[in-house]
Amino acid sequence: MTVIRCLTMQKNESKLLEPWILWHGAICGFSNLTIVDNGSTDPRVENIQAYYESQGVEIIRKYNSHDDFLNKGQIFKKIIQQWDKEKNYDFVIPMDCDEFIAYFLERLSVDPVEIRSHFENMKDVKATFLTDRLLLNIPNAPNYYRPQSVPRALFQSQTIVDLDRGLHAPQTIHTEKYIRTPFIHIHLHNRPNYEEIRRFAREKISHIAGAIPGEAVKPGQITPQNPDESYHLKYYFLHSEEEFLQGYRFTPDLYAPIIAEHFKKLGVDPTPILGTQAFPQPPIQTQHNFLAHRRLQDDALHEYSVFDPLFYAYENPDVTKDTFYGKWPILHYMDAGWHENRLSNPFNIPSFILKNDL
Known part of the structure; x- marks a missing residue:
């Protein structure tokens, strides 16, 4: 069985810590989660860590200063290299506590079994893995996310060379072969308050x-x-x-209630991390598990479009050949393709508009 480890550093993340543990515990198992506590003083965080430590999560408490936070990349590197000596894992994902790993290729998936299966498919590949796509939550708009291209770290065992503080520039022993993974980070950076x-x-x-x-x-x-x-x-x-x-009102984004639904299945109330402001919440009736979305008439109307990622990439070779948009063609649809009336799905399913009467 492929062993996937997740590594994070946090301080006083009372709202995000337990969701992070439960989300990645479902994928990797509690015993493969490591949390570097950077000097938390919030009793709620201390209680969460104590409980999940008893369930197998590793809590490292010796890196508790601000200087340690500034040296996060090197601390993570040291931890990972120790694991390399122990030879007890296949992949490690260093990430922030507001990031949640998911799958996005032909559709968006948060299913732990599917995520693990794609790691299994990569197990024997010798390359530097590129994980440079994320969904940033729209502030005070539950279930809405902005696609972005931001490099993040993912290492196969025995390959780490270096890692920066921001976890944006991972270096491995494989300097000639790079492969983009099907994974994304769901980035819940925008707190409701x-x-x-x-x-x-x-x-x-x-x-x-x-x-x-x-x-x-x-x-x-x-x-x-x-x-x-x-x-x-x-x-x-x-x-x-x-x-x-x-800054979020004039750029299209994605509507993906599957993320909040998964939190609920894990026993997590998503309200404290996604917010409560009323936005249209149409049912998803597409296998892709999301809809493209844009606001019209200063939020009075909301337009939704079915987007097929593989179809759009196939039908728009100019996009896939582009050095930026080729990484993730949905970014092109958000920035230009929708405005240019490019087809977003093979059946030419028309978009629909809802009033914001909520």
């Missing part, structure tokens, strides 16, 4: 001088050589909540 987003962002950029407008420079803070370092976290202090939400 904007102040909570800011609180977690503040912890992560507290070492950067001037990162938060209006705050004086503190002893020990640094000025990074790259001025854009952690810009996605600084953003929350440069923009209001309304400006933040506005």
